[in-house]
Amino acid sequence: MDSSDDRVYRRLARALRVGLSVSLVLLASGLVLALAAGPPVAEGPAAPLRPAAHASGLLLAGVAVLLALPVVQAVLAAFTYWSQGDRVFGFAAFGLVVIQCLALLAARL
Amino acid sequence: MTFAYALSLAAAAAAGGFLGSLLGLGGGIVIVPLYSLVFGMPVHVAVGTSLVAVVATASSASAAYLGSRVANVRLALVLAVVAAVGALGGGLVGTSLKSVFITGVFGLVLFVVGVLMLVRPEAGPGEGRSPQPAPGCGTGGARGSPAGGLCLAGTYFDPAAGAHVTYRPRSVPAGLALSFLAGGLSGLLGIGGGVVQVPVMNLLLGVPMKAAAATSSHIISLTAVAGAVVYLVRGYVDPFVAAVTIIGVFLGARGGTHLARVLPGRSIKRVFSLVLFYMALRMLARALDLGVLS
Numbered sequence: 281m282d283s284s285d286d287r288v289y290r291r292l293a294r295a296l297r298v299g300l301s302v303s304l305v306l307l308a309s310g311l312v313l314a315l316a317a318g319p320p321v322a323e324g325p326a327a328p329l330r331p332a333a334h335a336s337g338l339l340l341a342g343v344a345v346l347l348a349l350p351v352v353q354a355v356l357a358a359f360t361y362w363s364q365g366d367r368v369f370g371f372a373a374f375g376l377v378v379i380q381c382l383a384l385l386a387a388r389l
Numbered sequence: 390m391t392f393a394y395a396l397s398l399a400a401a402a403a404a405g406g407f408l409g410s411l412l413g414l415g416g417g418i419v420i421v422p423l424y425s426l427v428f429g430m431p432v433h434v435a436v437g438t439s440l441v442a443v444v445a446t447a448s449s450a451s452a453a454y455l456g457s458r459v460a461n462v463r464l465a466l467v468l469a470v471v472a473a474v475g476a477l478g479g480g481l482v483g484t485s486l487k488s489v490f491i492t493g494v495f496g497l498v499l500f501v502v503g504v505l506m507l508v509r510p511e512a513g514p515g516e517g518r519s520p521q522p523a524p525g526c527g528t529g530g531a532r533g534s535p536a537g538g539l540c541l542a543g544t545y546f547d548p549a550a551g552a553h554v555t556y557r558p559r560s561v562p563a564g565l566a567l568s569f570l571a572g573g574l575s576g577l578l579g580i581g582g583g584v585v586q587v588p589v590m591n592l593l594l595g596v597p598m599k600a601a602a603a604t605s606s607h608i609i610s611l612t613a614v615a616g617a618v619v620y621l622v623r624g625y626v627d628p629f630v631a632a633v634t635i636i637g638v639f640l641g642a643r644g645g646t647h648l649a650r651v652l653p654g655r656s657i658k659r660v661f662s663l664v665l666f667y668m669a670l671r672m673l674a675r676a677l678d679l680g681v682l683s
Binding site: 289379 | 391392444448451452455458463467611612622628631633635636639
């Protein structure tokens, strides 16, 4: 029978691999579309690059999936530890989820 | 020039990802100075972009380390809670500070940690090697520890030593305080926090270097998002630059992770110290406006 740690290791590793793959596919697709759209409005190494509008959605989605991975990890850890009766680590993981979500609210202040 | 610019950004990011994954730094320690000094980006944009890339680097490294059981998930979880609070605070403060202050703190932190890593031996108390893995947390065999009843002991197989390594973290309360500092520096400087987490775990908590680097990557993969979100929401992250950086970092990190598995911990430590001293010199020179060095 698996230990709680074995399950956490396996679930987190799988979630990271899947999430990273999805994020990278979205980002790569967005980059290809942006580069295919032509040169940016402003030239120069310090100038911001402006991808085509249809590529922006893919790029933002890729970044969003990437930044969601830590939350998914913490939720998975909280659920796994809690379901195994390991309340201390389940609570710690849940606290981490709260802090991660709090960051989104605090950034808007 | 767009493609060439994107390619050069990706190359710089790949270098950062390689070193970040190999040393448990998270990549930002290379990306921030490169982007601000070489590519001319505003420091806050470099920090914000770096933090997003740090999530990618640390997640990539963490997936590999979790698969090989080198990272200590319980220790990571405990330290990540306070580090995330620090990262959030660091992000909020960092977006309000002038770049000179951020650069100076960057250089000082790197120099101090580099000295500590070079002069202090790798911690050994509580660490053992055996052909078979010892019972770990979650298996019912190692409940109770010096860390106030929490089971934080770890065990992993070290291919370089050809044996299983077991250890029990000590001085966890002090580690918690310094993890908060590591998180704060992460949000402030965009460096992930490994520059503090790795030596703290190695020297203070007595975690073997390889496990410290792996656990640090896992902590960063959980906490850097708190600072990254602040920079993203406040407009310091360009999605296109972030995408190029993430892909470059991801590719570089894969190479670093594979190399970290076969290199002995002592070699990792030496490289780690050299990288810290070099970056400290560059950052301090920039903060003091020494044009020749910066």
